[in-house]
């Protein structure tokens with residue numbers, strides 16, 4: 001996504017400017033061609049050498065430098081840029097951008113470029129909430145700029161409030177999303193489920209599984225970076241929500257079913273990568289079960305203090321949607337109980353298998369009327385739960401079977417979207 005992208009990072013004279021070093025480094029490592037422009041006051045906080053060392057490219061600052069290099073290049077930079085991100089953006093520079101002032105290298109390039117503009121305001125709380133700053137940001141947002149909301153927290157002054165620069169991951173996410181806004185999933189709504197579910201035994205214990213959510217989060221992130229609006233329905237996981245994705249959290253399979261059913265209205269694609277529990281304890285105890293026969297037979301304890309759980313079947317979320325036409329049907333969709341569905345829903349399922357992968361996957365694909373089924377062998381050390389890589393076989397409704405090599409989960413996510421895009425309805 002970031003490979004060979006021409007990105008300008010503008011850096012203003014704010015206390016958070018040192019944090020932009022990490023961003024430039026991460027973008028460079030991801031393959032982007034990063035040109036850095038410092039304002040004069042940014043140089044009071046950080047040195048150009050730090051950035052040129054990280055970006056492996058020249059750094060620009062003075063539009064009026066004696067060599068004339070910056071003066072010659074500022075229009076070329078503006079024309080070649082695929083994105084301009086200003087990190088941190090000071091109140092001062094935000095005001096200049098709102099009024100079209102171009103009195104330094106950064107603001108001149110900002111005025112000259114047609115590339116999308118991403119701003120990460122960072123400043124003292126009362127500067128940020130000042131009506132002038134808010135009005136300037138509103139004007140820039142109206143003109144199409146992407147404004148990354150600052151975090152609320154402890155600021156350099158000691159005050160607490162909005163104004164902190166978000167993490168590098170958030171900044172990089174916003175840049176990736178802005179770069180991909182016209183991608184092959186632009187104007188599409190996609191729903192992705194991720195993680196496992198927790199089925200309560202009592203208020204403190206649950207039946208769960210080892211899904212980390214990494215595969216589903218990678219699928220949601222990749223869809224965002226191709227321009228989609230993404231709803232990510234996630235079970236309990238230890239992952240940060242990807243920037244620019246609508247996160248809906250659930251705990252149980254029943255909650256996951258409700259969340260999926262309400263999210264798919266108007267959606268183009270549903271990717272069910274969550275590991276939803278097939279079974280749940282039929283009646284969770286209202287109070288914590290005590291060890292040693294404490295709950296008596298009514299709670300499932302036997303005479304030796306052993307506990308027996310009675311598990312009932314959870315709904316089959318994808319199976320219940322089998323009636324909705326997918327990409328292979330000729331119908332143009334069906335009406336939901338809300339009367340809103342008018343397009344076909346491409347449905348992609350996942351199957352975590354330890355044995356008989358091909359047979360199990362093929363029967364699941366057919367029984368649930370899926371467009372694609374991604375089977376992963378969770379018995380391998382380099383595939384499935386918790387690890388960064390996955391080894392998958394993609395089964396198509398057409399009968400085609402693709403046995404893919406071990407790949408990073410981000411690569412698997414990209415391949416899955418490459419297969420989904422041709423299936424999207426054009427109606």
Ligand SMILES: Cc1cc2nc3c(=O)[nH]c(=O)nc-3n(C[C@H](O)[C@H](O)[C@H](O)COP(=O)(O)O)c2cc1C
Nearest residue numbers: 012013014015016039041042090091092093122123
């Ligand atoms: C120590 C110090 C810290 C500052 N931190 C910020 C800041 O975090 N955000 C901000 O908007 N301005 C901050 N300022 C004020 C800006 O440096 C000042 O408005 C300057 O004119 C910005 O220039 P520039 O927008 O061209 O970089 C700070 C000033 C000083 C002296």
